[in-house]
Structure formats: C-alpha cells, structure tokens
Amino acid sequence: MTTTEKPMTLKSLTHKNDNLSGGHRMCSGCGAPTIVRQVLLACDEPVVIANATGCLEVSTCLFPYTAWKVPWMHSAFENAAATASGIETMYRSLRKQGKLKKEMKFIAFGGDGGTYDIGFQALSGAMERGHQLLYICYDNGAYMNTGIQRSSATPFGADTTTQPVGSAVQGKTQRRKDLTRIMAAHNVAYAAQASPHNWKDLMTKVKKALATNGPAYMGVVAPCNRGWRTQTNDSIVLSRLAVDTCYWPLYEVEAGKWTINYDPKERKKPIVEWLKPQGRFKHLFAPGNEGMLEKFQKLVDDDWESLHKMASAFGAK
C-alpha cells in the first residue's frame, strides 16, 4: 500500500478492504463501529486486535460468527491491554527466532468501562512496560452494554442507572476522569484524542501512533444513542458538537510535545448545545439546576484553558 505517501482521500480509501463486515449487532446508529472501520482503514500493515469485554466485543463476535476480517482476540473485561502485550511479546520473540518475517501492528480496543475502570491497571502496566501497541478507547461515557451504569468516564450531571436523577441527586455528582492526560503522564510515545466526525484527523493519528516506536493511546468519543438518549442518526453530529464545544478537544502528545489539532477559537460553542439534544442531561435544563449548567461550562472552560497552557508550555517551539 502506498497510501501513506499520497494525501489520504476518501476516494483512495475505497480501494482498501473494509475489515469490519456488516451483520454485526451493534445498535443502529452506534458510533463505535464507525470508529473501528476508520481505524482499520488507516492500517497499512497486517494488524492483530485484542478486545476488552464491552458492546463492541459482544456485538461483533457472536460465536460462531465474527464481523472482523483481521485476527482478533477477546479474553476478559480487564485485560485487553495485557492480552495485546502478550501477543506483541510473542511476535517479538518469533521475529528474534527468525520464524516470522512480516511487519505487524497491534491494537487493543476497549470501551470506557474496560479502559478507565476495569482495565485500567492492565493498561497502565502495558504502557509502562513499553509494548509496541496502540490502545484505543471508544468512550461513550458509561457501561452501555450492561445497561448504562456510571463509569469514571461519565460526564458530570449525566443520568445513569446507578446514579439516577431523583430528589437527592441530579445525576452524576463527580466530574469525569481525564484518561488521555493520565496516559500522557505515563510518558508514552503517543497519546491523542480523536473524534469520528473528523475521519482524517482520526486516521492520521492512528497512522502516527502505529509508526511510533513504543506504546500509544487514543481516546475517541463514541456517541451512544441508547445511553445518551438521542436519535439514531446524530452520532456524527454529536461527536462534532463535542469537539466544537471543547468538551472533547482534539489534541495529541507526541513524545512530550503537546499539540492542539483543532481550535475552534471564537467559534467555540457553549456546552449547552451539546447537552441539549441528549436526554441524559434533560434534568439540567429544569428550573433550579442552572447552577449545574454553569458548573459544567466551567469544568469545560477550565480544562480547555489548562490544555492551552500545556500546549504553549510543552508545544512545538
């Protein structure tokens, strides 16, 4: 494949194999399979995938059927990163022994539950050991597969089944964990945030991450119409709004160098534009909850400002 030299266009990409087949049982309008298709289209070498338990795993591989056209492995909820580490180590050993000549790449997929919470220890370990693998978290902000339970990626104020809106609390009382920064703090070779609406940015990041000589992490926002309580046709609209409101800034950290890939500047939209279409934030618009909306906006603004500080302190000189 020579797609890396030529500018990446959708026309040229149509010549590549679509390595996720139709017939998987992800919900209609789910954001995750769009992300997977884009990631697989960005790969030029053969890839091996490890998958944490989650929507993506249960719905793409219903034994004895699989939607994947690349080698794929699932073992448990908490260990996608450990599984990928093992596969990558075996690959290096076989190369050393001269039993394998091919250049191969390794990717682990996990949802936010399998990444931020349950698989966090395995992920942190894999990043610290420096395996040459790319971990991609498709972040829909709750345990959507098991019925919308809160995770540490759930945004402030969101209604979930384990922190529901009632008379005592109005959704999640804590803010979400910023995992991309935690991964950057592991001093990994590459850490980035991407969104499926900007396919070019996402695919360029996958190519960069796979080309680095070390561990890489990518967090990708994945709209979930069941859990976010939205329409089936707005997953791309909502991922675009997440970026335009700076809830999900597109940035990358390459060997300690911070770059903001997209800055909406004066076109930065107020967070309510992203919150309003989502049923999980409906209560924030009820009388008496104005303070929560203000708090949400402040959290986003503070993070955005802090990201700018990082980019100016540790950016390209």
Next chain:
Amino acid sequence: MKQMKWNELPHAGTVLKAGNANEYKTGSWRTYKPRWIEENCIQCLFCWIYCPDSAVTTKDEKMNGFDYDHCKGCGVCAMECPGKKGNKAIVMEEEGK
C-alpha cells in the same frame, strides 16, 4: 444463515471464517430506509466513511448504493449528506410504504 450442529462448531471458542457475520442479515431491523437520489450526489463519500454497518457500497471510487441486507436504517448517512444546492442525495423513507 445456516444453523450449525454441535459437532460442526469450531473448537475452543475460535471462529475460523473471517467476517462471517456478513451471513447474518440485519436489514430487518430497519424502520426507515435510505434512498439514494443520484442527481443530487456530489460523491463526497461521507455516507461511506460514516456508515456504522459497512452498508454503503462503492465501485470505482464512487458511492453506488446501499447494502440493504445489512443497513439498519439509522439515518447517519442522510444526516451527514451535504447534497447539491440544498437538496439531499440521501433521504430516509418509512419501510413498507
């Protein structure tokens, strides 16, 4: 899709046929069906890159229709379609009408 007997199942939880989920048709999930209006199509291919079900088909670098066996009718393609002069090249229509 042919149901397998117990002694036909692959051993140890392995699936040996890549992408065989394709044999499972998810088209029956649909309530709304996308219709392509070729004269409004500018071949931007956004429908193809955003489709979660790999159900937008292409030939010679051009979008040429839908795989209705697998399209779940989510409507993302119609939503993202820029169309020509404000006229969408993909519209969603209720099934069975």
